[in-house]
Amino acid sequence: MPKARINNRIRRLRFDSNEMTQEELASRAGCTRQTIIALEQGKYVPSIELAFKIARAFGVKLEEVFQYEG
Amino acid sequence: MNLKTYQYWRIVLVAIIGAVAAVSVAIGNAYILLSAVIAGMIIIIVLRRMVKEVIADERTYTIAYKAARLSLSIVGIGMAVTGATLLAFSRDNLSATLAQVGFALLYATCGLLMINLAAYTYYSRKLGGKNE
Numbered sequence: 001m002p003k004a005r006i007n008n009r010i011r012r013l014r015f016d017s018n019e020m021t022q023e024e025l026a027s028r029a030g031c032t033r034q035t036i037i038a039l040e041q042g043k044y045v046p047s048i049e050l051a052f053k054i055a056r057a058f059g060v061k062l063e064e065v066f067q068y069e070g
Numbered sequence: 071m072n073l074k075t076y077q078y079w080r081i082v083l084v085a086i087i088g089a090v091a092a093v094s095v096a097i098g099n100a101y102i103l104l105s106a107v108i109a110g111m112i113i114i115i116v117l118r119r120m121v122k123e124v125i126a127d128e129r130t131y132t133i134a135y136k137a138a139r140l141s142l143s144i145v146g147i148g149m150a151v152t153g154a155t156l157l158a159f160s161r162d163n164l165s166a167t168l169a170q171v172g173f174a175l176l177y178a179t180c181g182l183l184m185i186n187l188a189a190y191t192y193y194s195r196k197l198g199g200k201n202e
Contacts, residue, residue, distance in 0.1 A: 031127040038129060047128050 028057035071120040
């Protein structure tokens with residue numbers, strides 16, 4: 001099965017949101033800081049629930065945070 | 071309580087339980103060990119509830135799942151191959167001890183696979199996917 005590529009703009013969005021820290025984003029999204037680090041490095045693809053929580057933490061739509069490149 | 075304080079106290083607790091275990095083995099009293107382990111588990115649960123930050127999330131569970139799956143494969147295959155090899159050797163050497171160890175390993179492998187099958191069936195039903 002080919003590996004799906006899901007890119008994200010978390011780092012960009014953090015800096016656009018008054019330089020929100022990874023810790024703060026993790027707290028808002030209900031995950032650990034290590035998960036935010038893994039997401040920013042592209043090493044981990046989140047579940048749909050966490051993806052929605054992250055988008056909500058930034059106050060944007062899901063598509064503005066995550067992009068699917070099939 | 072923050073995550074770092076929790077992790078610090080968890081290490082301290084494990085060290086204390088380890089020391090108590092060593093003492094209980096040295097004096098030959100299993101009740102001390104049992105009490106220490108149960109008390110330790112209760113303290114860990116209480117400490118966990120006091121932490122306001124997220125300790126484990128979906129990524130942690132994914133890591134645990136992958137590690138468990140790999141461990142199961144390695145231990146299962148390792149025990150099956152070792153058990154079968156010991157049984158084969160015991161026939162040539164007529165060693166009863168080798169045969170016993172071989173059978174023990176093979177029965178343990180069977181037990182492991184049965185538990186895995188039961189857990190798989192349980193989660194398969196819980197998470198759906200069955201044709202209606």
